[in-house]
Amino acid sequence: MSVLALLRTAWFSIGSNKLRTGLTLLGMIIGVAAVISLMAIGRGSQNTITERIESLGSDLLFVRPTSTGGSIFGGGGDSDDLTIDDAVALLDPVFAPSVAAVAPEIQTNGQIVAADADTFASILGVTSDYFPVRNFTIDLGQAITAAHVLNGSRVAVLGSQISETLYGVRDPVGQTIRINEKVFTIIGVMDSKGAGEDNRVLVPITTAANRLTNNRAADGGINVQTINVQATSGETVDAAEAEITTLLRLRHEVTDEDDFTITNQQETLDTLNETNETFALFLGAIAGISLLVGGIGIMNIMLVSVTERTREIGIRKALGAKRSDILYQFVLEALLLSIAGGGLGVAIGAVLVRLSNGRNIAGQDVETVFSTDIALLALGVSAVIGLFFGIYPAARASRLHPIEALRHE
């Protein structure tokens, strides 16, 4: 039988029971549309994260002490290896010409109490350079200045989310709050940065060391949890990393293992991308399962079809159809079903992706990215599924004995 005749026969058979065909297709359509939209969400969130990190600047390096026990976020005496003096030393234009700016920070957290509200937030002790280095901009009031740091002033700059939690739409500048029972005056509010960076309170690093933590080193210096380092440009990040390493090794008299680690943005990006790929894979697996269910639907309907059309198979065999003719006919029907389902699924998936892109769904801004490679993959997989689940029913049909098939009522 010619390919064209086979195609026509298969197409005709599929078209002759429209409701059943439609329902079978629906299984494939849902599966493929699920693959397309879930993968689009996965890729979209990957894009979002990449954008956010890149907005921080690709010229950033983070120097952290290698923890000798406990968490580096603990704010206690565990991280006694990196001090403000180390940060200042990194500004040396001779030893570290690739370093443009440094911003040491102390991290702790605590209860923030305002006049009629309170919340729990992370508290950062920072210097004035922290704002330009980390791209934090001021919405209301002012930032922390060098004078604040020098004097150990009890002033605080609020993240936009804290400001909203404590004061709603009111202007908090000039109000006083208590941070861990210590009184502070609010001098400013930052612009929203997203990515969970709005739920924090910034205070001068000296104030944080003296009043909020016990970050005083034995020699009177101030221990810090992170030194944010800005390189002179994106290209000099690697050079800056090498210079910092040399400088800190000298200062800390390191003989074997470094007591600090340097992370650059690229590494952070890689880690996050890895996490995201796992997430996308997980979504893909869920979608793949629904595709599999669609395939089983096709197999089910093909088995019913073979039973129903036993007599037709007998007639075709009496007219000279070989086993292979019958096999191809039914495999082709399954293939047509799965590819049609896959195609429609891709189309519906693409529409869903377009509709949901940029919308706020359940409080989350969803970014979705339709990818042609995923669409082609989904189509390919549905074809393979049609082939896989079509072969068994088709083989059963082809093995029917013509006499018994003809006698079938």
Added chain:
Amino acid sequence: MSLIELENVKKVYRIGEIEVFALAGVTLNIDQGEMVAIMGPSGSGKSTLMNILGCLDVPTSGSYRIEGDEVGTWGDSRLAKTRNERIGFVFQTYNLLPRLTALDNVELALLYGRGDSTKPRAREALAAVGLADRADHKPTELSGGQQQRVGIARALVKDPVMLLADEPTGNLDSRSSTEIMAMLQRLNREQGRTVIIVTHEPEIVEHTQRAITIKDGLVVSDVRIATPRTAEPNEEVSA
């Protein structure tokens, strides 16, 4: 050499431990151009004989030759090819595919072989049985006699060496029966087509040239009919 040569053909079915001989040793020759009736009560083995003649089944033992070719050793695809090219089936229940038009039903036999222009050939075959104007009708829109004529057109479209008709008039009224018998006789007399009819109706047998009777899987009588009755030509069927 005869067109069909059966030599001690046996067909055994196994039902559990018991062996049932559907055919217990049939020896039979049918020549090119003969019009033969095969008769016998139900369970006599005539259906089994018909299935073997039509290459739908192979004998358990013995030899079956069509035009000198031994069928017994053939595999599925060679049997299928033979059914397609050398044998035309006419069934009691017509066995047309209900979703296809008359034309598509006739064309079906052509699709399982080589060659192009299947539609024109199918149309010709339909015209030959006087149904050119019914080509686009589905079987349910045709009378029993018309459906059987579509069946005959389908059987003939590949120009087979023999026409195997299983109770071809069994489901028809007497007028349609006469019509179909007239058509089969005409095919036999005018085109020299070999026609084998399985039937239990004596009237049908009278229209053939030879009556073979099967009982308990054996040929019990094989008689020539000196003067076969001619079916009244029907004005509906054009020559």
